[in-house]
Amino acid sequence: VSQPCAWVVTIGDELMRGEIVDSNKSFFSERLLRLDIETVRHVTVGDDPDAMAEVLREAAARARIVLVSGGLGPTRDDLTTEVVARTFGRGIYRDEAVLERMQAYFRSLGREMTPNNAKQAEFPEGAEILPNPLGTAPGFLLQVEQGPRPAQRAGGERSQGSLIFCTPGVPRELYRMVDEEILPRIEARLARPGIVRAALLRTFGLGESVLDSELADLARDNDAVTLGFRTQFPDNLVRVVARGSDRAQAERELRRVVDVIRARLGPLVVGEGERGLEEIVGELLLERKHTVAVAESCTGGLLASRLTDLPGSSGYLLEAAVVYSNQAKQRVLGVEPAVLDAHGAVSEPVVRQMAEGMRRKSGADFALATTGIAGPGGGSDDKPVGTLWVALASAERTQARRYQLMRDRARNKLLASQIGLEWLRRTLLGLELPDETFPRQRGVPR
Amino acid sequence: VSQPCAWVVTIGDELMRGEIVDSNKSFFSERLLRLDIETVRHVTVGDDPDAMAEVLREAAARARIVLVSGGLGPTRDDLTTEVVARTFGRGIYRDEAVLERMQAYFRSLGREMTPNNAKQAEFPEGAEILPNPLGTAPGFLLQVEQGPRPAQRAGGERSQGSLIFCTPGVPRELYRMVDEEILPRIEARLARPGIVRAALLRTFGLGESVLDSELADLARDNDAVTLGFRTQFPDNLVRVVARGSDRAQAERELRRVVDVIRARLGPLVVGEGERGLEEIVGELLLERKHTVAVAESCTGGLLASRLTDLPGSSGYLLEAAVVYSNQAKQRVLGVEPAVLDAHGAVSEPVVRQMAEGMRRKSGADFALATTGIAGPGGGSDDKPVGTLWVALASAERTQARRYQLMRDRARNKLLASQIGLEWLRRTLLGLELPDETFPRQRGVPR
Numbered sequence: 066v067s068q069p070c071a072w073v074v075t076i077g078d079e080l081m082r083g084e085i086v087d088s089n090k091s092f093f094s095e096r097l098l099r100l101d102i103e104t105v106r107h108v109t110v111g112d113d114p115d116a117m118a119e120v121l122r123e124a125a126a127r128a129r130i131v132l133v134s135g136g137l138g139p140t141r142d143d144l145t146t147e148v149v150a151r152t153f154g155r156g157i158y159r160d161e162a163v164l165e166r167m168q169a170y171f172r173s174l175g176r177e178m179t180p181n182n183a184k185q186a187e188f189p190e191g192a193e194i195l196p197n198p199l200g201t202a203p204g205f206l207l208q209v210e211q212g213p214r215p216a217q218r219a220g221g222e223r224s225q226g227s228l229i230f231c232t233p234g235v236p237r238e239l240y241r242m243v244d245e246e247i248l249p250r251i252e253a254r255l256a257r258p259g260i261v262r263a264a265l266l267r268t269f270g271l272g273e274s275v276l277d278s279e280l281a282d283l284a285r286d287n288d289a290v291t292l293g294f295r296t297q298f299p300d301n302l303v304r305v306v307a308r309g310s311d312r313a314q315a316e317r318e319l320r321r322v323v324d325v326i327r328a329r330l331g332p333l334v335v336g337e338g339e340r341g342l343e344e345i346v347g348e349l350l351l352e353r354k355h356t357v358a359v360a361e362s363c364t365g366g367l368l369a370s371r372l373t374d375l376p377g378s379s380g381y382l383l384e385a386a387v388v389y390s391n392q393a394k395q396r397v398l399g400v401e402p403a404v405l406d407a408h409g410a411v412s413e414p415v416v417r418q419m420a421e422g423m424r425r426k427s428g429a430d431f432a433l434a435t436t437g438i439a440g441p442g443g444g445s446d447d448k449p450v451g452t453l454w455v456a457l458a459s460a461e462r463t464q465a466r467r468y469q470l471m472r473d474r475a476r477n478k479l480l481a482s483q484i485g486l487e488w489l490r491r492t493l494l495g496l497e498l499p500d501e502t503f504p505r506q507r508g509v510p511r
Numbered sequence: 512v513s514q515p516c517a518w519v520v521t522i523g524d525e526l527m528r529g530e531i532v533d534s535n536k537s538f539f540s541e542r543l544l545r546l547d548i549e550t551v552r553h554v555t556v557g558d559d560p561d562a563m564a565e566v567l568r569e570a571a572a573r574a575r576i577v578l579v580s581g582g583l584g585p586t587r588d589d590l591t592t593e594v595v596a597r598t599f600g601r602g603i604y605r606d607e608a609v610l611e612r613m614q615a616y617f618r619s620l621g622r623e624m625t626p627n628n629a630k631q632a633e634f635p636e637g638a639e640i641l642p643n644p645l646g647t648a649p650g651f652l653l654q655v656e657q658g659p660r661p662a663q664r665a666g667g668e669r670s671q672g673s674l675i676f677c678t679p680g681v682p683r684e685l686y687r688m689v690d691e692e693i694l695p696r697i698e699a700r701l702a703r704p705g706i707v708r709a710a711l712l713r714t715f716g717l718g719e720s721v722l723d724s725e726l727a728d729l730a731r732d733n734d735a736v737t738l739g740f741r742t743q744f745p746d747n748l749v750r751v752v753a754r755g756s757d758r759a760q761a762e763r764e765l766r767r768v769v770d771v772i773r774a775r776l777g778p779l780v781v782g783e784g785e786r787g788l789e790e791i792v793g794e795l796l797l798e799r800k801h802t803v804a805v806a807e808s809c810t811g812g813l814l815a816s817r818l819t820d821l822p823g824s825s826g827y828l829l830e831a832a833v834v835y836s837n838q839a840k841q842r843v844l845g846v847e848p849a850v851l852d853a854h855g856a857v858s859e860p861v862v863r864q865m866a867e868g869m870r871r872k873s874g875a876d877f878a879l880a881t882t883g884i885a886g887p888g889g890g891s892d893d894k895p896v897g898t899l900w901v902a903l904a905s906a907e908r909t910q911a912r913r914y915q916l917m918r919d920r921a922r923n924k925l926l927a928s929q930i931g932l933e934w935l936r937r938t939l940l941g942l943e944l945p946d947e948t949f950p951r952q953r954g955v956p957r
Contacts, residue, residue, distance in 0.1 A: 078739070079551050079582055079740075079741050080537075080553070080738065081540055081549070081551065081552075081553070082540055082541065082544055082550070082552070082739055082750070083536070083537040083538060083539065083540030083541030083542070083543075083544060085537060085555075085741060085941070085956075086532055086533075086534045086536075086537045087532075087533070087536070087537065088532045089531040090529070090532075090533070090555070091526075091531060091532045091533070092529065092530030093529065095528070095529030096529070097529075098528055098529060103527070104527050105524070105556070105557065105559075106527075106553065106554065106555065106556055106562065106566075107525065107527070107533075107553070107554065107555035108550070108553065108554050108555075109552065109553035109554075110538070110552055110865070111551065113551070116551060116552065120552075127590055138724075138899075140719075140720060158786070174917065260748060273790070281835075293528055295531065296531075312568060312748075317648035344535070347914040359812075361812075361815075362818075365815055365816050365818070365819025365820075365824070365828075366805075366807075366812035366813065366814070366815025366816035366817075366818075366819060366833070367812065367816040367819075368812070369807075369811055369812025369815075369816075369833045370810075370811050370812035370815075370816045371812075372811070373811025373813075373833070373835070373924075374811075374921065374924070376836070376844050376885075376886070376887055377888070378811070378922055379835045379836065382811075382833070382835055383835065383836055383839060384833060384834060384835065384836070384839040384843065385812055385831075385832070386830070386831070386833075386843075387812070387815040387819070387828070387830060387831035387832075387833075388830060389819070389825045389828055389829065390825070390829055390830070392829075393829060393830040393873070396872075397830065397832075426842075427747070427839070428616075439819075439822075441822055442822055442823070446862075474820070474822055475820065478816075478819075478820070482836065483715055
């Protein structure tokens with residue numbers, strides 16, 4: 066039994082001019098995969114009503130699910146509502162409730178709504194409105210009769226016609242609308258709901274191809290399981306999709322595979338779901354009521370910035386210092402001039418004194434320090450570009466370790482901040498700190 | 512006279528599963544725009560020969576230029592050569608020179624070439640081979656007769672048929688092949704080469720729609736000029752494309768329009784090109800040999816992190832402190848407890864003392880301070896979420912100003928750091944600081 070397939074249509078002159086990379090498409094496809102729905106075509110057209118109509122007609126004739134993004138804004142160029150209505154023979158109506166909410170929103174900002182915004186309260190007749198809590202343009206769902214021809218309909222599909230979901234092009238508005246409004250509606254209307262369960266495992270410390278070869282056997286001989294891999298530098302994500310004849314069976318299969326992966330990878334799995342390492346660590350700190358302070362050289366403030374991305378971070382981050390110069394290391398953190406002279410700023414004694422100095426001064430439970438050579442300049446034979454020292458001071462002890470990174474400056478900074486966060490995560494969970502071969506490009510020790 | 516248009520076709524199952532974002536498309540379109548060629552459709556399909564054939568047939572019937580990427584590798588899934596040949600009625604031949612180069616390449620790596628690699632030396636009959644200095648799979652150009660129907664052919668086009676360029680999917684191989692092999696061939700075969708010049712202006716402080724309405728007249732009555740707008744939060748970018756009967760005329764027209772835009776927007780244009788505000792400010796600091804220190808509350812380290820994104824930033828950033836707690840504000844920066852009690856941490860007297868304390872302690876020429884309520888919690892009637900105080904202390908004076916932001920936490924942090932960088936830029940250039948209505952959503956004062 067095959068599942069219905071999807072087309073993804075994105076609209077916008079800016080996409081056609083190559084000014085931005087269209088990440089909405091990959092988001093849509095990845096989310097549909099969670100419901101075991103395959104996307105068979107991505108099409109992008111500019112803000113051109115004829116091209117839009119042609120693609121929409123083709124999409125509805127070929128796919129049961131059509132996800133459209135873009136063209137719902139207030140400007141003259143935003144034509145999606147109008148073109149969808151005309152293409153599928155519908156009139157247009159104005160939704161007064163939506164209009165009122167929009168006016169209230171503008172009032173709350175102390176501004177007057179301009180007349181062109183009223184356009185965003187218009188919908189094709191028969192459309193179901195999809196709320197947009199993050200912006201002014203709601204989305205909508207239009208069920209159209211055209212639908213895939215019988216030959217292209219998948220087995221087990223009862224209802225006819227296609228579901229056309231129109232969403233704003235702004236990624237954060239779109240992402241929330243897909244998760245809260247669109248996926249539940251697709252799941253509810255499909256012939257075979259609840260037989261697919263999916264999980265997302267976030268790993269840090271292994272290359273994508275290594276991860277693939279370590280885990281590929283789990284899906285190779287098992288039709289009930291699909292694995293997908295995606296890089297979100299410096300993390301690698303594993304999507305696990307499990308199928309079953311009912312929800313409970315799919316869920317059991319999913320948990321079984323997730324447990325095998327966790328057993329194989331151990332602490333390299335840093336979390337489940339979309340939350341990044343800064344959120345995972347922030348929540349652990351809040352939960353355990355621990356405080357932290359940071360002394361940064363090569364990460365230049367990025368560690369502190371990531372630790373303050375979570376609301377409520379004032380509950381755990383007491384203080385951070387970015388100390389690039391040797392004078393600042395001495396004055397702010399009490400690093401001894403003799404130690405700086407003898408070992409240089411990128412050295413174990415210095416990173417230890419940075420962490421200990423910051424802990425003493427801030428009174429935090431943990432103090433984390435980084436020093437290194439982010440590049441592209443400043444390297445030597447002894448301390449090449451990519452050299453990184455990390456230290457963590459706690460009441461019991463101070464640990465320090467050297468890593469060798471080897472990327473460009475921007476990625477070295479990000480990777481160094483990620484290693485720092487990973488030190489905190491492992492310390493809070495009582496796990497061993499990653500050794501100096503981290504992050505590993507090949508092979509998991511078994 | 513309109514130019515011929517292009518379709519971009521990308522091929523690969525991994526693209527359809529949403530595991531990676533397809534950046535090749537935006538690269539193709541952006542490069543074509545430099546030749547004033549508009550891309551009118553992007554299509555992506557999986558490694559499915561029927562879907563590929565259908566899209567290729569459609570593309571050749573509709574566009575003069577078809578850029579295809581993906582499916583040229585050595586595996587069973589790589590079907591582009593075979594499908595292109597079959598779709599356009601060509602046989603397949605093996606190019607012995609290409610095969611030999613490939614064998615030599617593998618020998619130079621000390622490896623034996625596997626038989627499946629020989630597939631990469633096969634091409635549709637009549638194809639012109641496009642060398643790939645960075646990988647094993649060459650590309651090819653096939654000129655096909657099908658071409659756009661006369662009604663869809665642009666004026667001034669002499670030759671008939673379509674140019675189908677097939678390239679590898681690996682971005683760095685593709686990028687080089689486009690610049691070195693494909694664009695020169697397109698330019699040579701088009702009616703009007705070398706007559707387009709383009710510039711990119713980076714603006715900060717105006718909404719996209721305001722920017723559009725402030726500048727739209729420049730292109731409206733002038734066929735020689737096209738403007739494109741793009742948001743790269745919190746900046747808005749204006750792409751200016753100018754045409755002329757020769758390169759010099761196009762260049763003159765471009766400079767004329769850029770000058771008009773700069774005159775209209777004044778300091779809201781922060782730079783030209785892809786460089787972000789952190790790079791613009793970092794280069795100004797290096798150039799003028801000024802030093803800076805930062806005291807951050809609501810920006811949480813992001814200002815320091817952005818200021819250290821540029822190599823050589825140790826030449827201007829002396830020190831930064833992230834002081835979330837009142838105790839840290841007192842201990843690290845010398846903010847007076849009585850002032851904190853009387854006015855609260857988010858207030859003018861406190862932000863001034865933060866900046867002055869940091870300047871005193873660091874010895875920097877300029878010290879920048881931020882304090883505010885990033886949200887989502889912590890707001891009050893007096894100081895709602897989004898309240899931001901910025902101060903800049905120099906040898907001459909300390910200036911402070913309040914702004915009202917109103918976005919989510921992540922964007923408030925980014926916007927606050929951007930306003931801080933903009934204070935530095937304007938101070939270094941001797942410009943007025945942005946007033947409290949900044950960033951402005953509508954209307955430029957004239």
